[in-house]
Amino acid sequence: MPTSSIRYVAVEEYIAKIKQEVKARPEVEETPINSLTGRILAEDITSQTNLPPHAKSLIDGYAVKSEDTTDATDSHPAKLKIMGKIKLEKQPNIEVKNTEACYIPTGGFMPKGADSAVKVEDVMVSDDDLVTLSAPVQAGEHVTPAGRDVSKDQVVFRRGRKVRSEDIALLTALEIWSIKVVKRPRVAILSVGDELTDRIEATGEKKFAGISLAIASLVTEAGGEPVLMGVVPDDEAAIRGKIREGLDSAEALLTIGGTSKGPKDLVANAIDRSGSPGLILHGIDIVPGRVSGLGVVDGKPIVMMPGLIQSTVVAFYFIALPAIRQICGLNPEPIFKQVQVPIADDVTLRTPTTFRKLLFVKLVNRGGGTAAQPLSKLGEASLMKPVADADGFIVLPARVTSISRGEYVTVNLLHT
Amino acid sequence: MPTSSIRYVAVEEYIAKIKQEVKARPEVEETPINSLTGRILAEDITSQTNLPPHAKSLIDGYAVKSEDTTDATDSHPAKLKIMGKIKLEKQPNIEVKNTEACYIPTGGFMPKGADSAVKVEDVMVSDDDLVTLSAPVQAGEHVTPAGRDVSKDQVVFRRGRKVRSEDIALLTALEIWSIKVVKRPRVAILSVGDELTDRIEATGEKKFAGISLAIASLVTEAGGEPVLMGVVPDDEAAIRGKIREGLDSAEALLTIGGTSKGPKDLVANAIDRSGSPGLILHGIDIVPGRVSGLGVVDGKPIVMMPGLIQSTVVAFYFIALPAIRQICGLNPEPIFKQVQVPIADDVTLRTPTTFRKLLFVKLVNRGGGTAAQPLSKLGEASLMKPVADADGFIVLPARVTSISRGEYVTVNLLHT
Numbered sequence: 001m002p003t004s005s006i007r008y009v010a011v012e013e014y015i016a017k018i019k020q021e022v023k024a025r026p027e028v029e030e031t032p033i034n035s036l037t038g039r040i041l042a043e044d045i046t047s048q049t050n051l052p053p054h055a056k057s058l059i060d061g062y063a064v065k066s067e068d069t070t071d072a073t074d075s076h077p078a079k080l081k082i083m084g085k086i087k088l089e090k091q092p093n094i095e096v097k098n099t100e101a102c103y104i105p106t107g108g109f110m111p112k113g114a115d116s117a118v119k120v121e122d123v124m125v126s127d128d129d130l131v132t133l134s135a136p137v138q139a140g141e142h143v144t145p146a147g148r149d150v151s152k153d154q155v156v157f158r159r160g161r162k163v164r165s166e167d168i169a170l171l172t173a174l175e176i177w178s179i180k181v182v183k184r185p186r187v188a189i190l191s192v193g194d195e196l197t198d199r200i201e202a203t204g205e206k207k208f209a210g211i212s213l214a215i216a217s218l219v220t221e222a223g224g225e226p227v228l229m230g231v232v233p234d235d236e237a238a239i240r241g242k243i244r245e246g247l248d249s250a251e252a253l254l255t256i257g258g259t260s261k262g263p264k265d266l267v268a269n270a271i272d273r274s275g276s277p278g279l280i281l282h283g284i285d286i287v288p289g290r291v292s293g294l295g296v297v298d299g300k301p302i303v304m305m306p307g308l309i310q311s312t313v314v315a316f317y318f319i320a321l322p323a324i325r326q327i328c329g330l331n332p333e334p335i336f337k338q339v340q341v342p343i344a345d346d347v348t349l350r351t352p353t354t355f356r357k358l359l360f361v362k363l364v365n366r367g368g369g370t371a372a373q374p375l376s377k378l379g380e381a382s383l384m385k386p387v388a389d390a391d392g393f394i395v396l397p398a399r400v401t402s403i404s405r406g407e408y409v410t411v412n413l414l415h416t
Numbered sequence: 417m418p419t420s421s422i423r424y425v426a427v428e429e430y431i432a433k434i435k436q437e438v439k440a441r442p443e444v445e446e447t448p449i450n451s452l453t454g455r456i457l458a459e460d461i462t463s464q465t466n467l468p469p470h471a472k473s474l475i476d477g478y479a480v481k482s483e484d485t486t487d488a489t490d491s492h493p494a495k496l497k498i499m500g501k502i503k504l505e506k507q508p509n510i511e512v513k514n515t516e517a518c519y520i521p522t523g524g525f526m527p528k529g530a531d532s533a534v535k536v537e538d539v540m541v542s543d544d545d546l547v548t549l550s551a552p553v554q555a556g557e558h559v560t561p562a563g564r565d566v567s568k569d570q571v572v573f574r575r576g577r578k579v580r581s582e583d584i585a586l587l588t589a590l591e592i593w594s595i596k597v598v599k600r601p602r603v604a605i606l607s608v609g610d611e612l613t614d615r616i617e618a619t620g621e622k623k624f625a626g627i628s629l630a631i632a633s634l635v636t637e638a639g640g641e642p643v644l645m646g647v648v649p650d651d652e653a654a655i656r657g658k659i660r661e662g663l664d665s666a667e668a669l670l671t672i673g674g675t676s677k678g679p680k681d682l683v684a685n686a687i688d689r690s691g692s693p694g695l696i697l698h699g700i701d702i703v704p705g706r707v708s709g710l711g712v713v714d715g716k717p718i719v720m721m722p723g724l725i726q727s728t729v730v731a732f733y734f735i736a737l738p739a740i741r742q743i744c745g746l747n748p749e750p751i752f753k754q755v756q757v758p759i760a761d762d763v764t765l766r767t768p769t770t771f772r773k774l775l776f777v778k779l780v781n782r783g784g785g786t787a788a789q790p791l792s793k794l795g796e797a798s799l800m801k802p803v804a805d806a807d808g809f810i811v812l813p814a815r816v817t818s819i820s821r822g823e824y825v826t827v828n829l830l831h832t
Contacts, residue, residue, distance in 0.1 A: 033616070033626075037633045051800070058795055060678050088611035089623045105678060107724065107798060120678075142795075149799045156801070164831060165633030169725050170800040172626025177616055195504035200449070200593055207505050210449075210588025217453045217581035262476050262521060308523065309585050337779055337807065339755045339786045363753055370755045379474055379558075382523060383565045384467070384586040385572070391753065391832070410786075415580060416807070416832050 006261060006283040008290055008355065011318045015333055017280050018319075018326050023299030025251055026329025027183035033171055036163045039181040040223040040328065045157040047174050050147035054091060055110040059142045062101040062123060062131050063114035066139040074134045082129040086111060101131045110143060117142040150174065160330040162223070182328040184225040187320075188246035189215055191231045192239060192258040192267055193307060198230035211256055211312050215305075218316055221415075222324050224252075234258060239270035247274070247300050251327050254320050257307030260291045271295035271302050286356045286395070288381035289314030294323070301327070308381040314358055336392070336412035343394075343409045344371035349378055349401040356398055360390035361411055372411050390414060422677060422699040424706055424771065427734045431749055433696050434735075434742045439715030441667060442745025443599035449587055452579045455597040456639040456744065461573040463590050466563035470507060471526040475558045478517040478539065478547050479530035482555040490550045498545040502527060517547045526559060533558040566590065576746040578639070598744040600641040603736075604662035605631055607647045608655060608674040608683055609723060614646035627672055627728050631721075634732055637831075640668070640740050650674060655686035663690070663716050667743050670736050673723030676707045687711035687718050702772045702811070704797035705730030710739070717743070724797040730774055752808070752828035760787035763812075763819040765794055770814050776806035777827055788827050806830060 028042040057063060064080055072078035080101035084094045086108040095112035096102050102111050110117070116137045124132040150156055156174065157167065163181075171179070191198065191209035198209055209231050216226035227250050232242045239258075246253035258267040259282075272279035275297035282293035282304070292315035293304035301323040305315035322332035344366050349357065361372040372394060375386035392411040396403070403409060444458040473479060480496055488494035496517035500510045502524040512518050512529035520526070520533055532553045540548040566572055572586065573579075579597075587595070607614065607625035614625055625647050632642035643666050648658045655674075662669035674683040675698075688695035691713035698709035698720070708731035709720035717739040721731035738748035760782050765773065777788040788810060791802035808827040812819070819825060 034629055034632070037636070052798070056798070058798070060676070088609065090611075090621055105680070106676070144796060144798065148796070149801050157804075164804065165630050165637060166725075166729060166803045166806075167630075168633055169627045169630035170804050172616075172624050172629060173800055175624075193504065195506075200588075205506060208588050208591075211585045213450055213588060214581050214583075214585035216450070217584055220453070221581060260476070260522070264521070309582075313582060337786075338781075339757060339779065341755060363755065365754075370753075380560060380564070382468070382472070382474075382560065384589055385565050388573070388580065388583045388586045390582075413829075413832065416829065 006291060007281075008283040008285040009281060010285055011334070014281060014284065014294060014319050015322055017294060018301065018322050018332050021277065021280060021296040021299070022301045022323055022326045024329040025185065025327055028180040029183045030178050031181045032178045033168060033176065036168060036171075036179060036181065037165050039163050040330070041157055041159050041161045041163065042180040042182045042329070044155050044159050045171070045176065045179065047150045047152060047154050047156050049174065050152050051150040051173055052109070052144060052146060052148065054146050056144045057104040057106060057108050057110060057117040057142060058144055059117055059119045060106050061104060061117050061119040061142070063096055063104045063110050063117050064101045064137060065096060065098060065114060066116040066137045066141070068098055069133050069136045072133045072136050077132045077134040080131045080133070082125070082131060084111070115139050115143070182223055182330070184223060185251035185324065185327045186227050186249065187219045187224040187324060188227045188229050188250035188253045189219070189256070190229040190242050190246055190253060191256045192234065193231065194234045194264070196231045196257070209256070211307070211309055215254060215256065215312065215316060218313070219324070222321055223328060224324050234264040234266055236266040236270050239266055240274055243270055243274045243302065247297055252300060252323055253302045254305055254316075255302065256305050256312055259293060259304045259306045267304050268293060271304065274302070284318065285354070285398070286314060286318070286358055287353070287378060288358065289318070290355060292319055294319055309384045309387055310360070310376060310381040313387055336414070337416045338410050338412055340408045340410050342366070342369070342371045342406045343403050344373040344405065346405050347374055347403040352399045352401050354398050357396040358393050359396070360386045360393050362389050363391045363411070372409055422707060424699040424701040425697060426701050427750070430697060430700065430710060430735050431738055433710060434717065434738050434748050437693065437696060437712040437715070438717045438739055438742045440745045441601065441743055444596040445599045446594050447597045448594045449584060449592065452584060452587075452595060452597065453581050455579050456746070457573055457575050457577045457579065458596040458598045458745070460571050460575050461587070461592065461595065463566045463568060463570050463572050465590065466568050467566040467589055468525070468560060468562060468564065470562050472560045473520040473522060473524050473526060473533040473558060474560055475533055475535045476522050477520060477533050477535040477558070479512055479520045479526050479533050480517045480553060481512060481514060481530060482532040482553045482557070484514055485549050485552045488549045488552050493548045493550045496547045496549070498541070498547055500527070531555050531559070598639055598746070600639060601668060601740065601743045602643050602666035603635045603640040603740060604643045604645050604666035604669045605635070605672070606645040606658050606662055606669060607672045608650065609647065610649045610680070612647045612673070614644075625672070627723070627725055631670060631672065631728065631732060634729070635740070638737055638740050639744060650680040650682055652682040652686050655682055656690055659686055659690045659718065663713055663718075668716060668739055669718045670721055670732070671718065672721050672728055675709060675720045675722045683720050684709060687720065690718070700734065701770070701814070702730060702734070702774055703769070703794060704774065705734070706771060708735055710735055725800045725803055726776070726792060726797040729803055752830075753832045754826050754828055756824045756826050758782070758785070758787045758822045759819050759825045760789040760821065762821050763790050765817045768815045768817050772814055773812040774809050775812070776802040776809050778805050779807045779827070788825055
């Protein structure tokens with residue numbers, strides 16, 4: 001494409017191009033249950049069994065036939081003979097017959113014949129092993145039926161899910177001991193700019209390219225393996241060399257900086273001359289981040305992220321993250337959890353723009369409820385503190401220039 | 417304390433006892449910037465400098481004195497002589513005088529004398545290095561003042577913060593290359609129950625103690641280092657032996673199961689006979705989880721968590737997590753991010769109780785907005801799928817028995 005012109009297209013166009021042009025290379029690896037947290041499932045998890053496998057008691061007490069208790073009152077109690085005792089996790093092969101009761105602990109599997117359970121504190125037990133009930137028990141009372149938690153053949157977790165700590169308990173209950181997860185694709189990260197250095201503890205004239213470390217950590221969270229390629233100066237041939245190196249050693253390349261249209265913005269040309277199809281899109285209709293772009297070479301994505309932190313992370317959320325998900329064989333559409341909350345302050349923009357505007361917000365307590373406190377202002381994409389403090393972001397449509405305090409906004413939650 | 421009686425106290429009483437009885441052992445370790453994500457800061461981070469250190473241009477264009485442009489119009493434009501060029505990150509030692517302009521890139525430090533910047537696309541530049549402006553520029557326009565992002569001596573991050581990916585960029589900008597973080601305290605995890613085994617791929621009579629793996633992962637998320645102690649049968653002497661082993665090898669011990677008052681619930685007694693002060697609290701006024709408890713021996717906490725998954729995680733959130741934070745020298749009060757959303761379904765409890773009731777919920781889209789879908793029901797604390805599916809939980813006050821669809825509830829967000 002002609003690299004001289006920037007066309008500010010919707011994020012949907014990026015997603016469409018990512019689906020079309022970026023090759024899915026979904027490599028998987030079998031991973032044991034105890035190192036699954038944070039990994040991304042490469043397969044749907046389908047239950048082979050009912051959970052619980054049999055009906056279970058919800059209480060410590062006695063398993064009974066409810067029909068034996070229908071007429072029980074204080075003056076005419078039901079008296080049932082204790083015929084046995086259920087042990088936890090043992091599948092009982094005993095059967096409760098009429099006028100019988102069986103001791104059962106919380107979580108014990110119900111014996112045959114019994115359809116309900118009565119709490120130990122709701123009965124009297126006499127020395128001759130008789131249980132006395134002075135009120136009826138409903139059929140099914142205090143019993144969980146087989147399959148109540150998960151039924152056989154149910155899809156428990158979908159491909160693409162990021163495994164959370166709590167999932168592990170359920171997986172072990174289903175006797176799943178290892179799972180195919182998406183192998184972390186290697187994602188190269190290249191900082192571009194004469195003013196930058198990759199030497200930590202740099203002082204003086206050059207600034208350490210610290211945004212690359214934040215992006216590396218976001219790549220890890222996204223299920224990728226970051227490969228830090230350091231810094232390249234504003235020199236097109238040098239940038240092309242690094243792009244080639246990145247494409248040779250990784251499944252994706254993210255560049256940071258040099259994406260605008262000044263004399264030093266050489267990344268677009270460098271990408272376009274690095275192979276086919278080259279630069280595909282340059283510009284997105286959201287600020288900060290509008291001079292982001294996307295190239296593809298040999299099916300591998302090159303995401304051009306601007307160098308000011310707020311722009312960089314916006315490009316990461318809307319372009320890099322979808323591209324990484326596409327490589328992993330997952331749906332690249334961006335999905336943020338959303339909540340509607342009142343905004344805590346007036347927001348006023350100086351002039352209407354045709355861009356959508358993204359503002360970082362923090363969830364704060366106002367008058368007993370949660371509100372969204374705007375942290376960032378348009379035109380200040382270099383401010384880092386708002387990004388660190390944000391619980392999420394809101395997006396104002398094109399041409400909207402103000403929101404009044406108390407108006408409801410939709411917050412896209414980060415880190416959930 | 418007498419171990420025979422359970423007293424259902426408020427979570428605040430647990431927090432108070434944790435503050436009183438659990439010894440803070442805040443060990444720290446210096447950690448480099450590139451492995452900070454997820455670690456917990458052991459110190460406040462105070463900025464030694466202004467960020468940006470000097471006023472900066474927000475645009476590509478020219479730094480000017482706004483007073484030179486006050487009367488500029490189409491017919492009477494201001495003409496300024498280009499006297500130099502700012503390079504990124506170099507602190508300029510040039511000064512813009514009246515009728516002069518200086519080329520400046522986005523992010524460049526402002527030269528002395530100039531108080532504003534004008535966009536390259538808003539001016540004409542002639543071959544004789546004259547910049548022509550046909551409208552005035554406001555003082556401060558397109559300029560970020562020094563310290564706008566972070567000011568010198570500002571506390572940027574507080575002790576106790578869990579470092580997020582985005583923080584790293586800000587820390588490097590402040591030239592902070594390593595930080596003291598809380599050393600992960602060792603947290604032993606012991607499963608109790610004749611029905612359990614710690615042999616993965618167990619089949620047949622015994623059930624794998626899978627909840628311990630979920631809790632181990634939650635301990636890691638909380639900043640601790642889990643130590644899996646396996647399974648001990650329902651035998652008080654054996655439990656006491658394991659408690660001793662756990663206290664010898666870890667800073668805290670979490671037990672799972674055997675916390676109720678049945679004949680096999682021996683953990684309370686075992687804790688009370690393991691040292692001084694022994695069992696401190698048994699019972700909490702929230703369900704699921706009401707038979708949780710807390711013991712302390714030699715300043716180390718022993719958290720008694722019930723064995724049904726929903727009860728276990730509730731005990732983890734409200735007792736274990738505060739205890740771990742106390743050990744780390746942090747404020748143990750539980751803090752969940754909260755949002756108010758309508759509930760997606762009616763909730764009806766059969767009978768009023770004096771307990772607060774915790775229900776797991778999922779954030780779902782209803783009619784264009786986010787609502788909280790209840791996933792769990794009281795009395796079904798063994799169901800695992802609601803815990804895995806939950807985005808958060810709501811807490812119903814004592815005696816409340818119903819919420820109508822559409823009513824606003826406060827959701828405590830998990831994993832944020």
